[in-house]
Amino acid sequence: MLEMQQEMRKVAKELLESGEATVVIGWEKGALPYQTSPVLIRSAEETEKLVWDEYCQQNLSNYLIDFVYSDEKVAIFAKGCDTRAFNRLVQDKRIKAEQFTVIGVPCPGMKDRKQAAKGVADVPLAKACQECRYPNPVYANRTLGQPVTPRATAPDYSDVEAIEAMSADEKAKFWQEQYSKCIRCYACRNVCPACNCTNCIFDQSKSGWQSKDINASENQFYGITRAFHVAGRCIECGQCDMVCPSDVPIMLMNKKAKKDLDQLFGQYDAGLETESLIPLGRYDVNDPEEFM
Amino acid sequence: MERVGVFVCHCGSNIGSVVDCAKVAEELRNYPNVVHSVDYKYMCSEPGQNLIKEAVKEHNLNRVVVCSCSPRMHENTFRACVAQAGLNPYMFEMANIREHCSWVHAGHNEEATAKAIDLAKMAVAKVCKNKELKKGHSPVTKRALVVGGGIAGIQAALDIANNGYQVDILERTPSIGGKMAQIDKTFPTIDCSACILTPRMVEASSHPNIKLITFAELEKVEGYVGNFDVTIRSKARSVDMSKCTGCGTCMTKCPGKADDEFNMNLQKRPAIYTPFPQAIPNKPVIDRESCLKFKSRKDGKDVCGICAKVCPAGAIDYEQEDEIFVEHYGAIVMATGYDQFDHSVYGEYGYGKYPDVISGLHFERLVNASGPTMGHIVRPSDHKEPKTVVMVKCVGSRDPEHGKSYCSRTCCMYSAKQATLIRDHCPDTKVYIFYMDVRTPGKGYDEFYNRTREEYGVEYIRGRVSKIYQDGEQLIVKGEDSLLGRPVEILADMVILADAMIPQNDAAKMAQIVGIGYDNDGWFTEAHAKLGPVETHTAGIFLAGACQGPKDIPDTVAQAGAAAVKVCGLLSKDQLETDPCTSEIDPALCAGCGHCVGVCPYKAISLETIEERKAGKTISRQVAKVNASLCQGCGACTVTCRSSAANLNHFTNAQILAEVDALCQTIL
């Protein structure tokens, strides 16, 4: 990883010195080892701040939305999931691909920062990284290093299936417990590259969709609605789980949606390209018929 | 401040005998925002409507809820009333406490009353969120399309054309004329079908306002009332219409043979053909399935070509291809007609295997002077004149088990007509008719039926035929005379089955293409059984003739005329009022993702660039915008839009949520 880090610093320096970029988005060290966080680098000297370590999980592509109306020339480091996020943002017309320079970084998988924070000795890879099928950039202007072997070849739905196996009452109890922990901080939404509306309905107090009450019912309305909104858009980066202060298993909802969409309408991995319509934005006259 | 008036209708005893209307009114009086609530015998009557108008004035109402019948029945009535009272017509909601309540919960008065209260509360909750809406305008293409060139289509087209509008007739077979051209005589006057039809065909073909598009299929209908874009596939005729003179030499020389559909396969026709001698246009087409040249081409050879050699005009074009084009119309008349039920499903009638058991339409060709037997009534098997003919009615009609549940309406009369024709042509031949009932509701129909029995000596036997089977050269018909209560057995030379009228086999698909409703049998659905018999629920599309249900010629012609009047009324307008219940997109909320553009079936949404101030500078960004004159108000975009920037006027998120909440409020 150190080698890659040197390479990244070198590339960033070149881009800034040549004027090809005025700002480079990457990661920097945090106060604690597992707190590696995003950084905007604007000068060649600053490039020494850039790191590439086991905690660069945070998806950087969402930051590009802030530069859409800026005159700055932005370059961004992107893992497999960052590039899928990038494509998703292009697909939702939130950014234009040609406006940015994407420097692909093959990703060996990032460690679970929540486990690290608990002081676990041998910190495992984050769950999303363990299940990652696209560690290599799917889009980039240039890619550093050598491609890595995907850690998974097929989606792992064992966690979803465990919930599906429960009785209706058990499911209701499980989710009610989970969502009664939710404090509706909307961190999961803010970090999500699939949640990219300019005006989220949960920020529109007058829309009438939701009261301000924080209880299991209202929180679940939020959870189900968000799962519906990101269905077919989720790139399975697992950021939502990682940022949730209440440990609500948000990916468990998103994965369920993906599993069903794939089963019903054919496999569709979001963010691999930018041309296709998402599964809920199209139809096939021969879709499964269960409503006769 | 919302000031809602609630008016609960008894509809005589229709609602009042089940729902306690006074109680509904009383309950609603205490509901938020309701300032006036009364019940009345007939809200739709003039005094009822006056009640609304006076209450609006007296109580300064700004919203009205009427609890009565289905909005599909009287929404427009009450909207007009509310408008006359000085309110915007969209400040009105209806609670359906008749079709959805009193009529379906008879005897459950308490529960029905509670339900009516719920429905009324939902309507009040919704109306409080209603906004004043104004109708828009859209232009009208002053040209009509008639789909189907039978008597219904021809009549509708002539009536439209005579009123000064352009009209196209789209016909899938090579000639207009339809089923009526196949029929020999018409009841009850026994005038020759061709003699009254062919002049109309000629008139249609030579009318300056009518264009015939024959041998063509309807592929796609897009757009909306006043502005339909219709995609038509003109099938390859293999004959250049501009060169062909219709001399007919090709047909006499053609060595190809095919079943002659026009003559119910009672004879063969050449592969290059016109369906019948009076066909219009009277220019042949090549039936590529039967043409020796086209058949040989499939095997990699290329033989025959006689028609091209003999054609003096050089009109034969083997390389012609289907042509697809789009035409624009303001209105469409569906006149696609019917088909004949296939009696081969009936084992007791011989599964269609006996050559001398024929259908009514077969008989029409047999008795027709220009038919395969030159009008001599002979048996198909040996061409001998039958001495005993048995006719069986209701074959496939009124038989939900094997056929259709409905009455085909025409069979009683055409069977009587055919019986008299047999007796006229062959006075020595005996005719028996097996019937379930004799239905003769039409001018001069019952008189005709009586003559059939009394003057023509046709014997009617009330009862079902249980079996028909071949015995040597003859057929044995077994049945029961249910009036005398004894079995009957008749030795017959020929049997004529009065097959039911059924929709065209692709009627459902056709309905889907044009976007109209159809019933379980496949007949197109009219907008209202009584008050909208030629309209459909799709504005600008009308029905004529048997495509809507079994009909005889007089009814078909009458309906075609009615449809034509509706079309002319539509085309006479320069602009149409458009429904304001369309989608709207709030640019402030729209992220410009464009997913709504993809789901809109009317291409009514597009992305446009707007300029706005953001963080101290002017930026331009894309947002979705609805073209209200194209939007038909389905609401697909509203669900696709995650940020609820897209909303549907009159069915907004706030309105529907208010209804849901109002309903659930009464739980527990």
Added chain:
Amino acid sequence: MSNNPVEKTENFEPKILVFACNWCTYAGADLAGVSRLQYPPNVRVLRVPCSCRVNPQFVVRAFQRGIDGVLVAGCHPGDCHYTTGNYYTRRRFLLMTRMLEYVGIDSGRFQTRWISGSEGPKFQEVVTEMTEIIRQLGPNQKLRDDVTIEMQDFEEEAVNE
């Protein structure tokens, strides 16, 4: 929600919300009325132009507010008045039926069905069957916010709009 006041009772009569498209199912329900086809008085029809107008969020909202069952009904695929609306309905609700069951909504409480304008008997049959299923299941306990909206709140909301 945990101590839901609604208990399963012997004489429980569910309340069922039907989202009906204007062109097919609403007409089918009208036809049931015209034909005097009797069915349990437990259903309340909410008219929408097309089944594709029904946002799955409405369904969740209804369950939150304590509805016992929800039916979304529209034209048969291919028959949509707006040509393609119900194809989107089908996709959305194939997914959302599964999602709702995943969070614990009992199977059968939420249904989507195609009922045409000529299918009065089918409307009768579907709502009768659904009422029976939900009678067996008892009152809905899932997703409920457990707070009945007070009249006052309702008024405030109306004023705010």
